[in-house]
Amino acid sequence: MAVDAEHLIVGAGCAGLSLAVRLASRPFRERGRIRVVDPRTEFGADRTWCAFRGAAHPFEDAVTHAWSRYQIHAPHVIERASERPYEHIASERFYGVALAALERAEGVELDLGVSVQALEDRGGFVEATTSAGPLRANVAWDGRGGAPAARGGPDDVAWWQHFVGWVVKTERPIFEPNVATLMDFRVSQRLGPHFVYVLPYARDEALVEDTYFSDTPLEPSRYEEAIRAWLDAHRAGEFTCLRTERGAIPMSTAVLGPRRDARIVPIGLRGGAAKPSTGYAFAFIQRHCEALARLAGDGSRPVPETPAHDPVSTAFDRVFLSFLRRHPERAPEVFGALFERTPPASLVRFLGEEGGVRDHLRVMNGVPRGPVFGEVLRAHRLWLRSR
Ligand SMILES: Cc1cc2nc3c(=O)[nH]c(=O)nc-3n(C[C@H](O)[C@H](O)[C@H](O)COP(=O)(O)OP(=O)(O)OC[C@H]3O[C@@H](n4cnc5c(N)ncnc54)[C@H](O)[C@@H]3O)c2cc1C
Missing domain, CATH: 3.50.50.60 (FAD/NAD(P)-binding domain)
Structure with a gap:
């Protein structure tokens, strides 16, 4: 043909x-x-x-900015330098x-x-x-x-990460241009894990993004209110919105x-x-x-199955997400512990699924152990019951 x-x-x-x-x-x-x-x-x-x-x-x-430091607020600030910049x-x-x-x-x-x-x-x-x-x-x-x-299996989680982001130019120079804020949890956690993500391009310009992990996206006004409140709390003064973005990304194990x-x-x-x-x-x-x-090749022979993620990382993600799903109010504590206790190089390799056993152990050491082992046992029980 x-x-x-x-x-x-x-x-x-x-x-x-x-x-x-x-x-x-x-x-x-x-x-x-x-x-x-x-x-x-x-x-x-x-x-x-x-x-x-x-x-x-x-x-x-196409890389236009690179940050050598990153921080999270959980709610206290944890700031780290990374050998591999955030681009x-x-x-x-x-x-x-x-x-x-x-x-x-x-x-x-x-x-x-x-x-x-x-x-x-x-x-x-x-x-x-x-x-x-x-x-x-x-x-x-x-x-x-x-x-x-x-x-999905019985222990799988299907969530969404949904957000609205504004690139703003502010009246006052409130941003620290070398530091990307990956998660600022100092916002209401009532509807699930919720944080503000801030990428500063200059002292008076940044992408400020209001982000949730939950089952369904919200009305745009909900995120916009949170962005305004965050800018107000940081005394940004008047601001102009230069660009907006919106997204819902599947978080499925x-x-x-x-x-x-x-x-x-x-x-x-x-x-x-x-x-x-x-x-x-x-x-x-x-x-x-x-x-x-x-x-x-030239497509004439079907390509073999090639998963986008390695199964060990997905197993970790399954434990982590199913714990968060059942205890969403503990997201700041869990992410805080992870960023605070895991050496940055291991964390970056782990997040990029390039880590070895040592990195996995360091990450396990970083998260609160009791709840996580509890979650592993729960997943195992579910798996046994489903067989
Ligand atoms: C606003 C936003 C910010 C993000 N930021 C990050 C980030 O910082 N880091 C990160 O790792 N990920 C990020 N993501 C997640 C992810 O990297 C992007 O969603 C990425 O673009 C997904 O790539 P994709 O090719 O699957 O889909 P897309 O890039 O969305 O491409 C899908 C394409 O399919 C086309 N299409 C749709 N229907 C049809 C059709 N019927 N026929 C033919 N073509 C069709 C669309 O027009 C589109 O061009 C972000 C996502 C969004 C939405």
């Missing part, structure tokens, strides 16, 4: 473009034609991606780097303003129904965002089962890339796309 492209990438977002750039960097004769389809027609400053610096990736030119990847630059690389590569076509309505694995190829007609490819990489269709369709491969949030306990996804998307691009 003749195909329109060897690779069909559905969605030109973080994962779709991360994979496209890596595939496009391979010789054309090895990987064949790449077609990227997305209903959007514009790429702009629509989100702030941050991650601790990790393995090299093709978007290093901000500006989405408009990320898109610029990706689109320029795709433009230069041979055999890459970008169909913007086109949405994919259905994907069918027909055995030797995939057929996509799109708003511009049918498309056939050896393999479809499904990066349409949203949540993964994962199967349910693992993706084997693919239903061998030739349709979910990537990005759909592929379970968001780390369950933190909602961070950018670094995992880079690592996952790197691994998939290495296995992809």
